[in-house]
Amino acid sequence: MMEHEFKYAVIGGGIAGVTCVEQLSALCPDDKILLITASSVVKAITNISKVTSILEDFCVVEKPSVYISENCPNVTVKQTRVTNLQAQKHKIITDEDEYEYGKLCVCMGGTPNIISKNCSYVLGIRDTESVQEFQKRIANAQRIMIIGNGGIATELVYEVEDCEVIWAIKDKSISKSFIDAGAAEFLLPQLSQDKQSSTGSAPTKRRKYTIDGNKFRDIGHGTGTALGPDWSEGLLLKGLDKISHNVKIEYNVEVEAVMEKDEYRITLTDAEQDALSVWPVYVKLTNGTVYGCDFVVSATGVTPNTETLLKNNKFEVAEDGGLKVNDKMQTNILDVYAAGDICSAFWNPSPTWFQMRLWSQARQMGSYAAKSMVSHTRNQDILMDFCFEMFAHVTRFFNYKVVLLGRYNAQGLSTNYELLLRVTKGKEYVKVVLKGGQMQGAILIGETDLEETFENLILNKMDLSQYGEDLLDPNIDIEDYFD
Amino acid sequence: MVIRTYNEEQQYLEKISSCAWKIKKGFVPNMKVEGVFYANDALEKLMFDELKNSCHSQGFGGFLPGMKQIANVAALPGIIGKSVGLPDVHAGYGFAIGNMAAFDMGDPKAIVSPGGVGFDINCGVRLLRTNLSEKDVSPVKEQLAQSLFDHIPVGVGSKGVIPMTAKDLEEALEMGMDWSLREGYAWAEDKEHCEEYGRMLQADPAKVSMRAKKRGLPQLGTLGAGNHYVEIQVVDEIYNKFAANKMGIEHKGQVCVMIHSGSRGLGHQVATDALVAMEKAMKRDKIEVNDRQLACAHIRSQEGQDYLKGMAGAANYAWVNRTSMTFLTRQAFAKMFHSTPDDLDMHVIYDVSHNIAKVEEHFVEGKQRTLLLHRKGSTRAFPPHHPLIPVDYQLTGQPVLIGGTMGTCSYILTGTERGMQETFGSTCHGAGRALSRAKSRRNLDYTDVLGALSEMGILMLILIKF
Numbered sequence: 047m048m049e050h051e052f053k054y055a056v057i058g059g060g061i062a063g064v065t066c067v068e069q070l071s072a073l074c075p076d077d078k079i080l081l082i083t084a085s086s087v088v089k090a091i092t093n094i095s096k097v098t099s100i101l102e103d104f105c106v107v108e109k110p111s112v113y114i115s116e117n118c119p120n121v122t123v124k125q126t127r128v129t130n131l132q133a134q135k136h137k138i139i140t141d142e143d144e145y146e147y148g149k150l151c152v153c154m155g156g157t158p159n160i161i162s163k164n165c166s167y168v169l170g171i172r173d174t175e176s177v178q179e180f181q182k183r184i185a186n187a188q189r190i191m192i193i194g195n196g197g198i199a200t201e202l203v204y205e206v207e208d209c210e211v212i213w214a215i216k217d218k219s220i221s222k223s224f225i226d227a228g229a230a231e232f233l234l235p236q237l238s239q240d241k242q243s244s245t246g247s248a249p250t251k252r253r254k255y256t257i258d259g260n261k262f263r264d265i266g267h268g269t270g271t272a273l274g275p276d277w278s279e280g281l282l283l284k285g286l287d288k289i290s291h292n293v294k295i296e297y298n299v300e301v302e303a304v305m306e307k308d309e310y311r312i313t314l315t316d317a318e319q320d321a322l323s324v325w326p327v328y329v330k331l332t333n334g335t336v337y338g339c340d341f342v343v344s345a346t347g348v349t350p351n352t353e354t355l356l357k358n359n360k361f362e363v364a365e366d367g368g369l370k371v372n373d374k375m376q377t378n379i380l381d382v383y384a385a386g387d388i389c390s391a392f393w394n395p396s397p398t399w400f401q402m403r404l405w406s407q408a409r410q411m412g413s414y415a416a417k418s419m420v421s422h423t424r425n426q427d428i429l430m431d432f433c434f435e436m437f438a439h440v441t442r443f444f445n446y447k448v449v450l451l452g453r454y455n456a457q458g459l460s461t462n463y464e465l466l467l468r469v470t471k472g473k474e475y476v477k478v479v480l481k482g483g484q485m486q487g488a489i490l491i492g493e494t495d496l497e498e499t500f501e502n503l504i505l506n507k508m509d510l511s512q513y514g515e516d517l518l519d520p521n522i523d524i525e526d527y528f529d
Numbered sequence: 530m531v532i533r534t535y536n537e538e539q540q541y542l543e544k545i546s547s548c549a550w551k552i553k554k555g556f557v558p559n560m561k562v563e564g565v566f567y568a569n570d571a572l573e574k575l576m577f578d579e580l581k582n583s584c585h586s587q588g589f590g591g592f593l594p595g596m597k598q599i600a601n602v603a604a605l606p607g608i609i610g611k612s613v614g615l616p617d618v619h620a621g622y623g624f625a626i627g628n629m630a631a632f633d634m635g636d637p638k639a640i641v642s643p644g645g646v647g648f649d650i651n652c653g654v655r656l657l658r659t660n661l662s663e664k665d666v667s668p669v670k671e672q673l674a675q676s677l678f679d680h681i682p683v684g685v686g687s688k689g690v691i692p693m694t695a696k697d698l699e700e701a702l703e704m705g706m707d708w709s710l711r712e713g714y715a716w717a718e719d720k721e722h723c724e725e726y727g728r729m730l731q732a733d734p735a736k737v738s739m740r741a742k743k744r745g746l747p748q749l750g751t752l753g754a755g756n757h758y759v760e761i762q763v764v765d766e767i768y769n770k771f772a773a774n775k776m777g778i779e780h781k782g783q784v785c786v787m788i789h790s791g792s793r794g795l796g797h798q799v800a801t802d803a804l805v806a807m808e809k810a811m812k813r814d815k816i817e818v819n820d821r822q823l824a825c826a827h828i829r830s831q832e833g834q835d836y837l838k839g840m841a842g843a844a845n846y847a848w849v850n851r852t853s854m855t856f857l858t859r860q861a862f863a864k865m866f867h868s869t870p871d872d873l874d875m876h877v878i879y880d881v882s883h884n885i886a887k888v889e890e891h892f893v894e895g896k897q898r899t900l901l902l903h904r905k906g907s908t909r910a911f912p913p914h915h916p917l918i919p920v921d922y923q924l925t926g927q928p929v930l931i932g933g934t935m936g937t938c939s940y941i942l943t944g945t946e947r948g949m950q951e952t953f954g955s956t957c958h959g960a961g962r963a964l965s966r967a968k969s970r971r972n973l974d975y976t977d978v979l980g981a982l983s984e985m986g987i988l989m990l991i992l993i994k995f
Contacts, residue, residue, distance in 0.1 A: 432743040
C-alpha cells in the first residue's frame with residue numbers, strides 16, 4: 047500500500063537533505079518521514095573499509111532507498127521529480143504521485159551558472175552529474191579552460207593531471223572568496239610542482255561523503271546533488287598528456303565570447319586561419335586573448351533552485367535568489383523550512399558568523415532545521431545550534447589543509463581592524479584578524495595545530511591586546527598557554 | 530614593576546639540589562612564601578633562557594617567563610607551603626603550566642583563581658588496557674585507526690556521535706560519570722579507577738552559564754584538535770613488575786589505549802566567565818595581585834564559590850567526555866576484532882586530571898590542614914595507603930599517567946611518600962617542550978606574501994616580527 051501522508055517531508059537528497067532526514071529519524075523514530083530526490087542520493091559514509099584501490103569503493107553501489115531505510119527504518123525514499131508545491135494544502139506533487147506533509151523542509155540546492163548555456167563544449171561543474179560528465183571528457187583532453195574562482199575551481203585546477211589548464215578568474219588573486227592575496231601567493235608555488243600522490247590511503251578524521259548513483263535514472267537536467275567535500279576522491283581526473291601540472295592563470299578577466307571551431311575560423315584572415323592550431327572550441331577573454339581548448343569548465347557558482355517552488359507559492363526571496371529563512375530555518379510560509387544552498391539566512395547573525403554556500407553549512411542547516419521542525423511540533427523551545435555562533439570551514443587547497451574561522455578576511459569590518467601574520471614558505475600561513483583586541487577571525491594554512499586554540503579565543507572574546515604581535519611568536523607554545 | 534638585569538635576577542635564585550631551584554622572596558614583590566621549581570640540566574637551560582630573553586626585552590605584560598609566574602603566584606593571599614613548578618614548567622595564562630599552589634581553607638583571605646586551573650578544566654588522561662599484543666594489532670593498524678576516527682569525530686566544528694539533549698547535558702554536569710553509568714556508557718568498575726570516582730559532588734549546573742552549555746552540547750564525545758588525542762600504545766618496558774601487574778599490565782608488547790582530553794569549549798567558557806566576574810569583585814574585596822591575569826576571589830566569597838561549583842560541573846563534563854570516548858573506543862576495538870570489550874579485557878587502568886582545583890587534607894609542619902590545591906599542568910600523585918586511592922592500588926600507590934607527545938613515550942608512574950611531603954602529592958603532566966621547540970624552528974619569509982597583500986591595499990596595519 048502506498049503511503050501518502052507523512053509527518054515530515056524533505057525535498058532534496060544532497061548533504062542538507064540527507065542530514066535533515068537522518069536527524070529527523072533520530073529524533074522521531076516513530077514518525078513517518080518522506081525524502082524526495084530527483085537524482086542520486088549523496089551517501090554519508092561512516093564505516094569505510096579501506097580496500098586496495100580507492101576506485102573499488104565506488105563499485106560498491108546501493109540504491110538510495112536501501113541505504114537510508116537500513117539506517118533509518120521510518121524513512122521512505124522516493125526518487126522522483128517535484129513538479130509543484132501547494133503549501134496551503136500541505137501537498138507535494140511529483141511526476142508520479144501526490145503526498146501530504148505535516149512539516150516540510152526544502153533542500154533543493156542550486157543550479158550551476160553556466161557562462162554559455164547553448165554550447166556543448168561548455169560544461170558546468172557543480173553537482174554529481176556534471177562531475178561524471180567531466181570525468182568522461184577529461185580522459186581525451188589535452189587542454190581545458192576553467193572559468194571561476196571559488197572552491198570547486200580551486201580544487202579542480204589542482205586535481206587535474208596530464209592536461210594543460212588555463213584558469214581564467216575575474217579577480218586579482220586566486221580563490222578570492224576563500225583566501226586573501228597573501229595566502230594565494232603562498233599557495234601558488236604548489237601549482238608548478240608535481241602533484242603529490244593522493245593521500246587516499248591515510249585514514250580520514252572526518253565523516254566521508256561520496257556519490258551514490260551509478261545506477262540512477264536520468265531524470266533531467268540540473269537535478270544532480272551538489273558536490274560534497276570528497277567529490278574528487280577516487281575520480282580519474284587525468285588527461286592525455288604525461289605532465290603533472292601545467293597551469294596558466296589569467297587574472298582580471300571575464301569571458302567575452304565562446305565560439306566553436308568553425309564559428310571562430312571565419313573571423314580570421316586566410317593567413318591566420320592557416321597558422322591556427324585546431325581546437326574544438328575557442329574562448330575570447332576580455333583582455334583580448336583567445337584560447338583554444340578541448341572544452342571549457344564553468345565553475346561560476348549557483349543560482350538557488352526555487353523555480354518550482356515559486357510557481358504557486360509566495361515565498362520571500364532574497365537578493366541572491368535564495369528563500370529567506372529566520373533563525374529557526376523557517377520560510378515565510380507556514381510549515382515550510384529551508385536549508386542548504388537554496389536558502390538565504392535572514393536573521394541577525396552573531397558577529398563572527400556569515401552564510402557561505404558550503405557543504406559544511408548545508409550539513410549544519412539540515413541538522414538544525416530538523417531540530418527546529420521537531421521542537422515546533424512538540425511545542426518546545428529551541429536554542430540555535432552553537433555552530434551558527436562562529437563561521438568555521440575546513441578544506442584542502444593545493445594539497446594544504448585550509449582552516450577558515452570567523453571573519454577570516456575581515457569581512458564586514460570596514461577599516462577597523464588589525465592583522466597579525468606569520469608565514470613559513472611552503473609550510474604554513476597563519477593570519478589573525480583582531481578588532482579592539484579581540485580575535486574576530488583567522489586563516490590557517492598547513493598543519494598549524496592552532497585551530498582549536500583560535501576557535502576558543504574567538505569564542506571566549508578575550509582581550510588579547512596585551513600580547514600584541516607576540517601572540518604569533520613561534521617560540522611561545524600558544525596552544526598550551528591558553529589550555 | 531621593577532626591571533632588573535639578568536644578573537640581578539639571579540641573586541634571588543638558588544640551586545638546592547641536582548634538580549631543584551629555590552626562588553627567594555623578593556624576586557617579585559609581595560611574596561608570602563618561597564617558590565621552587567624542578568628541572569634537569571636541559572630544562573634548566575630552557576627556564577633560564579626564557580628569563581634572560583624577558584630581561585633583554587624588558588618584558589611588560591605579554592608573556593612572562595615561567596619563573597616570574599611561579600613567584601607571582603607565591604604573592605597570592607592565603608598561599609601555604611611553596612609555589613611549586615613541576616617540570617616542564619612554562620608560561621601559561623596567569624599561572625604557569627606545571628604550577629601547583631595550595632591555599633589554606635582556614636584563612637579567610639585565601640583565594641581561588643581560575644588561572645590556576647586552566648581553561649581546559651579537567652584536561653586529563655585515561656588509560657585503558659587490552660589483552661591484545663602488538664602482533665595482533667600491527668597488521669590491521671590503518672583499519673583500526675580509521676575505525677577509531679569513524680567512531681570519534683575530530684576537529685573544528687565536528688559534531689558528537691552520542692546523542693545528547695540539553696537535558697542530558699544538565700544531568701551530565703551534575704552527575705559526571707554517574708550519568709554515563711546510568712545511560713549505559715560506562716562499566717561500574719570504571720568509576721573506581723577514576724579520581725573523585727568521576728564525579729565532583731559540589732557541581733552545580735546552575736553555575737555553568739548558558740553560553741558554556743551551548744559550547745559544550747555539540748562537543749560531547751568529540752576529541753578536539755591540538756594536543757588532545759586517542760592513542761593506541763604498546764608497552765615498551767616494565768620497571769616494576771608488581772605495580773604493573775596490579776594495573777593489569779602483564780607483559781611487554783601489550784596494547785593499551787590512552788585518551789587525552791578535557792572539557793574544551795565548555796571549560797573555556799566557565800573559566801572566562803569566572804575571570805570576568807572575579808576581576809570586578811577584586812576592587813570590592815581589596816585583593817591585590819602582581820599580574821592582572823591572576824584574577825581571583827576569596828574562596829568563601831560568592832564569586833569564589835560560584836566558580837568552584839561551575840568548575841566542578843565542567844570537570845564532570847570532562848569525565849563524561851572521556852567516558853564517552855572510552856565507550857566508543859571499546860566499540861571500535863570490539864568491531865575490529867569481532868569480540869566484545871569484556872572479552873578484550875578493556876578495563877580502565879586509571880584516569881587522572883591535570884587541570885583542576887581540589888580540597889584535600891595535608892600535613893603542614895606537623896599539623897593536619899584542609900587546603901585548596903590548584904593543579905595546572907600538574908597531576909595528583911598520592912602514595913601507598915592513602916585513603917582516597919582505590920583498594921587495588923593501596924600497596925602500589927596511585928597510578929600517575931604522563932602522556933607523551935607524538936614520537937615520544939608515555940609513562941605510568943606511581944605516587945610516593947616523598948612527593949606527598951615536598952609537593953603536596955603533585956607531579957608533572959606531560960613530556961614537556963623539547964619537541965615543540967623543534968617544531969617552532971621556522972624559516973620565516975614574507976617577501977612575496979607581503980608584496981601581494983600591500984598591492985591589494987587591504988592592510989591597515991600589519992604587526993609582524995620574527
